Amino acid sequence: MSELRFNVVEKAFRAKPLEIAVPSERPAEYFGKYVFNREKMFKYLPAPVYARLADAMDNGAALDREVADQVAEGMKRWAMELGVTHYTHWFQPLTEGTAEKHDAFIEHDGKGGMLEEFSGKLLVQQEPDASSFPNGGIRNTFEARGYSAWDPSSPVFVVDDTLCIPTVFIAYTGESLDYKAPLLKALSAVNKAAVEVCHYFDPEVKKVMAYLGWEQEYFLVDAGLYAARPDLLLTGRTLMGHEASKNQQLEDHYFGAIPTRVAAFMKDLEIQALELGIPVKTRHNEVAPNQFELAPIFEECNLAVDHNMLLMSLMRKVARTHGFRVLLHEKPFKGVNGSGKHNNWSLGTDTGVLLMAPGKTAEENLRFITFVVNTLMAVYRHNGLLKASIMSATNAHRLGANEAPPAIISSFLGKQLSKVLDHMEESSTDELVSLGGKHGMKLDIPQIPELLIDNTDRNRTSPFAFTGNRFEFRAVGSEANCASAMIALNAAVAEQLVEFKKEVDGLVEKGEPKISAIIQVIRKYIKECKPIRFDGNGYSEEWKAEAARRGLDCETSCPLIFDRYLTPESIRMFESTGVMTQKELEARNEVKWETYTKKIQIEARVLGDLVMNHIVPVATEYQTKLIDNVYKMKSVFAEEEARTLSAENMAIIRKIAEHATYIKEHVDAMVEARKVANKIASEREKAIAYHDTIAPMLEEIRYHIDKLELIVDDRMWTLPKYRELLFIR
Numbered sequence: 001m002s003e004l005r006f007n008v009v010e011k012a013f014r015a016k017p018l019e020i021a022v023p024s025e026r027p028a029e030y031f032g033k034y035v036f037n038r039e040k041m042f043k044y045l046p047a048p049v050y051a052r053l054a055d056a057m058d059n060g061a062a063l064d065r066e067v068a069d070q071v072a073e074g075m076k077r078w079a080m081e082l083g084v085t086h087y088t089h090w091f092q093p094l095t096e097g098t099a100e101k102h103d104a105f106i107e108h109d110g111k112g113g114m115l116e117e118f119s120g121k122l123l124v125q126q127e128p129d130a131s132s133f134p135n136g137g138i139r140n141t142f143e144a145r146g147y148s149a150w151d152p153s154s155p156v157f158v159v160d161d162t163l164c165i166p167t168v169f170i171a172y173t174g175e176s177l178d179y180k181a182p183l184l185k186a187l188s189a190v191n192k193a194a195v196e197v198c199h200y201f202d203p204e205v206k207k208v209m210a211y212l213g214w215e216q217e218y219f220l221v222d223a224g225l226y227a228a229r230p231d232l233l234l235t236g237r238t239l240m241g242h243e244a245s246k247n248q249q250l251e252d253h254y255f256g257a258i259p260t261r262v263a264a265f266m267k268d269l270e271i272q273a274l275e276l277g278i279p280v281k282t283r284h285n286e287v288a289p290n291q292f293e294l295a296p297i298f299e300e301c302n303l304a305v306d307h308n309m310l311l312m313s314l315m316r317k318v319a320r321t322h323g324f325r326v327l328l329h330e331k332p333f334k335g336v337n338g339s340g341k342h343n344n345w346s347l348g349t350d351t352g353v354l355l356m357a358p359g360k361t362a363e364e365n366l367r368f369i370t371f372v373v374n375t376l377m378a379v380y381r382h383n384g385l386l387k388a389s390i391m392s393a394t395n396a397h398r399l400g401a402n403e404a405p406p407a408i409i410s411s412f413l414g415k416q417l418s419k420v421l422d423h424m425e426e427s428s429t430d431e432l433v434s435l436g437g438k439h440g441m442k443l444d445i446p447q448i449p450e451l452l453i454d455n456t457d458r459n460r461t462s463p464f465a466f467t468g469n470r471f472e473f474r475a476v477g478s479e480a481n482c483a484s485a486m487i488a489l490n491a492a493v494a495e496q497l498v499e500f501k502k503e504v505d506g507l508v509e510k511g512e513p514k515i516s517a518i519i520q521v522i523r524k525y526i527k528e529c530k531p532i533r534f535d536g537n538g539y540s541e542e543w544k545a546e547a548a549r550r551g552l553d554c555e556t557s558c559p560l561i562f563d564r565y566l567t568p569e570s571i572r573m574f575e576s577t578g579v580m581t582q583k584e585l586e587a588r589n590e591v592k593w594e595t596y597t598k599k600i601q602i603e604a605r606v607l608g609d610l611v612m613n614h615i616v617p618v619a620t621e622y623q624t625k626l627i628d629n630v631y632k633m634k635s636v637f638a639e640e641e642a643r644t645l646s647a648e649n650m651a652i653i654r655k656i657a658e659h660a661t662y663i664k665e666h667v668d669a670m671v672e673a674r675k676v677a678n679k680i681a682s683e684r685e686k687a688i689a690y691h692d693t694i695a696p697m698l699e700e701i702r703y704h705i706d707k708l709e710l711i712v713d714d715r716m717w718t719l720p721k722y723r724e725l726l727f728i729r
């Protein structure tokens with residue numbers, strides 16, 4: 001009998017919610033307790049130093065060594081009051097996670113003792129020996145120089161005894177080796193391009209920020225049950241497991257009362273997140289059993305990305321304290337909803353205008369339409385690339401079912417906005433702009449309700465949905481670094497806005513009044529990007545055919561989707577916006593292909609191990625029991641009667657043999673296929689081989705394992721079942 005499984009099930013069942021020490025202050029008071037935010041900067045830095053740092057944060061001004069030294073000194077003083085002994089450059093390599101190497105403040109004092117020091121030099125730049133991170137061939141291990149450099153726009157924070165300094169991670173030769181560096185470049189590109197376009201409407205605008213509000217979905221599984229599933233432990237998802245009889249059919253989990261043990265986890269997590277300055281706001285049960293969601297208030301994009309990365313590591317830590325493991329994988333369980341991280345994206349000006357929100361006047365609405373239509377154009381022109389930006393071996397399992405968008409990028413606008421765009425398309429420019437009144441101009445743009453947010457209908461199958469004052473990029477996966485999607489989107493929009501300005505200015509130079517020039521170009525774009533607009537059911541077969549007819553990217557193979565980073569249009573876009581060079585794009589793709597291969601490779605090995613060490617032995621043991629019974633029946637009953645009475649058992653014995661044979665043969669075949677694929681030198685070709693030959697085998701083998709799970713005596717089955725993983729909390 002399987003003891004581990006029953007022990008962990010029993011323990012999980014008896015688990016109680018943890019007592020949480022709720023701070024006596026209100027959240028607004030402990031918010032940012034562990035962040036060196038402006039309030040602390042003001043307190044710990046001399047006034048002129050504070051001013052210089054604020055300038056660096058707001059306007060990207062350079063900081064000289066002297067100022068950096070003083071900033072470091074203030075930071076150190078603040079951190080030491082919190083008991084901090086170490087510092088680290090905290091960065092985001094191409095692994096989807098974060099990286100940190102802690103150093104103590106201590107230095108020799110030259111008199112045989114120690115003193116604690118933290119200079120501007122250490123704050124601003126470091127050369128971590130980080131040669132083992134994926135770099136796609138930009139750095140050879142024998143010349144592993146790469147350095148991390150402080151990003152003053154994201155405040156430093158304290159975790160435990162360590163002062164964490166958000167940094168970019170760059171090769172000595174200047175190429176980015178992380179997500180932050182290209183993200184900052186993309187944000188600067190979109191700022192520059194959008195400010196220029198804003199000047200058509202308001203010359204006062206000096207800065208445009210991209211905003212991001214992510215929605216983090218996740219599963220919680222009891223830690224004991226998790227430990228008894230090698231596949232969860234090593235791959236983050238279940239590679240086998242038959243659906244439970246009840247899963248999410250009744251939709252009774254969604255928005256339901258939060259289970260007490262989970263509520264304790266959430267409270268603890270939220271307190272710690274708020275202390276780290278992450279403005280967490282919303283929590284609820286998601287659709288799948290044991291699935292939950294957490295969402296903050298939207299923030300400036302770079303900060304939001306850092307906060308999401310920080311939150312994911314905090315979630316992992318806090319879950320352990322509560323006897324849970326958090327699953328951030330996009331599809332940990334077959335047959336129920338996967339987890340996304342919908343990225344709510346918008347642009348806003350330093351004058352307080354949300355550019356994706358309709359305004360009161362016709363001119364404000366023209367500005368709104370200008371930004372919406374340019375976004376649609378960018379998404380249309382780079383739909384394949386945007387898909388590549390969210391694609392991974394793990395997210396591939398999620399797309400196309402259970403309320404996750406399909407692997408074809410399209411945009412849902414809803415009835416109201418579609419009507420406005422259709423009207424503009426159908427009317428002539430003259431009809432839209434007429435002379436009149438004392439303002440000298442009248443715009444015939446249908447009134448748009450200011451509060452579209454409450455009016456827009458929703459479409460859960462849309463990868464890029466307009467939701468009233470922002471776009472929701474729903475295709476982003478729960479485990480991903482949002483930066484990947486945000487780099488591609490902001491860069492594409494930046495390129496598009498530059499293009500738009502060029503066209504409008506061209507017309508103005510030819511004597512066209514500004515407003516009608518804008519309208520003319522917008523009308524042209526509305527026609528051109530029409531194929532990206534789709535409000536229907538993204539899961540239907542008709543849409544797949546229709547999307548292909550419209551020329552949208554319909555590729556579903558993950559390694560081939562990565563090719564979209566290297567098309568001439570993508571390279572041109574990234575290079576013209578200064579976000580990434582061709583060399584960087586090529587290197588990153590090497591990493592993507594290699595990571596893809598390794599993930600499937602690990603899954604294949606884990607499944608092979610499960611089959612040989614858990615499933616087949618248990619199935620055979622049960623089969624032997626049945627055979628024993630058949631023999632014994634013969635000794636109790638006459639031959640004919642024994643045969644009749646044992647017919648069912650004989651059928652099961654045969655079924656077990658058939659499934660076990662299939663499984664063993666295919667695991668062997670999978671090992672052989674891997675050997676062949678592993679010999680392929682090109683990372684791209686190898687990933688394709690893994691996608692085309694090995695990944696499907698995992699599914700085929702799984703089918704037979706899941707059948708065995710239904711037949712074999714439950715007492716003997718060693719691996720926690722779906723009903724246990726999904727319903728014990």
Ligand SMILES: NC(=O)CC[C@H](N)C(=O)O
Nearest residue numbers: 337338339340402403404
């Ligand atoms: N209710 C929802 O929005 C579900 C979303 C779904 N979990 C996804 O994968 O994106």
